[in-house]
Amino acid sequence: MRRIRSFMVSRHRAAHIERMEEDAVNFAKIYALDLQRLLVCVDSHDLFRDVLPQKLIRIAKVWNLDVTPVEKFSPLLLHGKVAAEYIKRRFGINDKEILDAVAYHTSGIPTESPIVMAMFILDSTESGRDFEGIEELREISAKSLKEGFEAIVKNKLIYAVTNNLLVLPETVETWNYIRGVKS
Numbered sequence: 063m064r065r066i067r068s069f070m071v072s073r074h075r076a077a078h079i080e081r082m083e084e085d086a087v088n089f090a091k092i093y094a095l096d097l098q099r100l101l102v103c104v105d106s107h108d109l110f111r112d113v114l115p116q117k118l119i120r121i122a123k124v125w126n127l128d129v130t131p132v133e134k135f136s137p138l139l140l141h142g143k144v145a146a147e148y149i150k151r152r153f154g155i156n157d158k159e160i161l162d163a164v165a166y167h168t169s170g171i172p173t174e175s176p177i178v179m180a181m182f183i184l185d186s187t188e189s190g191r192d193f194e195g196i197e198e199l200r201e202i203s204a205k206s207l208k209e210g211f212e213a214i215v216k217n218k219l220i221y222a223v224t225n226n227l228l229v230l231p232e233t234v235e236t237w238n239y240i241r242g243v244k245s
Contacts, residue, residue: 071111075112083104092204095180102160103181107142107157109145113243118138125144129232136199142167157199163180163181165184166232169231170233172235172245180207186214212240
């Protein structure tokens with residue numbers, strides 16, 4: 063996967079993934095996570111992040127992926143779903159937690175899975191990220207996986223609304239799940 067990554071992502075994106083790999087080692091120790099499974103998520107989550115939006119739509123159609131109205135409006139949001147389908151097809155990965163972690167690393171997904179929560183947190187808090195409140199999110203995430211997950215979902219919602227951005231339906235669904243709405 064790392065070999066494939068070397069020609070699929072920009073240097074900037076590769077550096078982001080490398081920082082996440084380092085952070086994943088620490089997370090695996092803190093939360094007794096399967097490091098290999100977590101690294102599969104980290105190494106594959108942004109494989110399609112640098113692909114042109116129109117191409118992401120075409121790939122999603124060819125692979126019969128569900129494309130939401132929000133993803134049609136902003137196709138770049140498909141990169142996680144496309145990456146998950148790619149590793150499923152290319153490497154035969156059928157581990158639902160890994161596939162969910164990759165597919166929903168941007169939006170979040172209602173889950174109790176430590177791997178899914180860790181991937182979501184790592185993508186948002188990797189050591190190269192720098193925004194107001196990042197240190198607090200890192201501290202919370204280092205103490206509690208669930209509280210870190212919740213804090214980052216909340217941060218994403220506040221950021222989107224404050225900046226007049228799209229609010230992803232999966233993020234809203236995740237927030238409601240955390241608040242107690244179970245389907």
